[in-house]
């Protein structure tokens with residue numbers, strides 16, 4: 152079942168400058184979908200258009216069979232879509248606990264119950280609950296950013312470069328966390344620079360070039376497609392294909 156269907160979506164930051172030029176993609180229930188592509192292709196802009204942080208100029212965005220193009224970000228997040236931006240996704244001077252409080256529409260006991268659930272799922276956040284977010288490592292900060300988004304119990308999570316700036320080990324750990332999260336029933340659309348690694352944990356993927364999804368396929372097919380490897384994945388070594396795969400079966 153399609154959770155999210157984006158059809159011929161267009162938009163950008165200024166009327167004269169269209170960045171996303173007719174993007175079409177979908178995310179099914181249980182999917183981990185990777186969105187890869189060169190710098191400046193419009194990947195972040197596309198996520199912002201879907202999440203309602205930018206207003207689409209044309210095209211459709213259907214979330215759970217409801218047309219949401221033009222809805223504002225808070226309305227969209229109340230419908231079950233959460234977005235973790237590429238930058239400034241935690242409040243550095245606030246504690247971990249305060250960051251989580253900021254994430255939810257819940258109040259009082261419900262908020263605390265949800266926060267406790269997330270502490271159970273991510274014990275490091277419980278350990279660090281009184282620490283300022285800026286004192287976390289890069290990988291810990293990304294987990295906090297995801298947990299903030301999870302406060303509202305979304306069905307679909309949009310992640311913009313969750314592993315940017317992380318060491319290879321921290322990136323691999325974060326991909327494991329994303330797969331585990333997916334197994335709890337959260338579908339995922341993620342933009343990734345670590346393209347090969349992202350394809351390993353994804354069910355499907357799109358290659359975005361100049362504002363359009365130019366290639367689409369199973370993550371395994373795209374990972375082995377010579378054109379994709381040459382164009383977008385550089386001369387990177389072997390993908391970590393052994394034994395891991397995302398998605399619920």
Ligand SMILES: Nc1ncnc2c1ncn2[C@@H]1O[C@H](COP(=O)(O)OP(=O)(O)OP(=O)(O)O)[C@@H](O)[C@H]1O
Pocket residue numbers: 164170188189190191192193194195196197
């Ligand atoms: N806030 C902004 N205001 C105006 N133009 C912007 C803004 N953010 C991005 N752009 C422009 O939009 C285009 C696409 O940027 P976008 O951030 O969507 O690309 P991206 O695919 O996410 O790239 P990267 O891989 O570097 O994150 C770029 O030409 C960029 O200069």
Ligand SMILES: [Mg+2]
Pocket residue numbers: 194195196237311
């Ligand atoms: Mg980006």
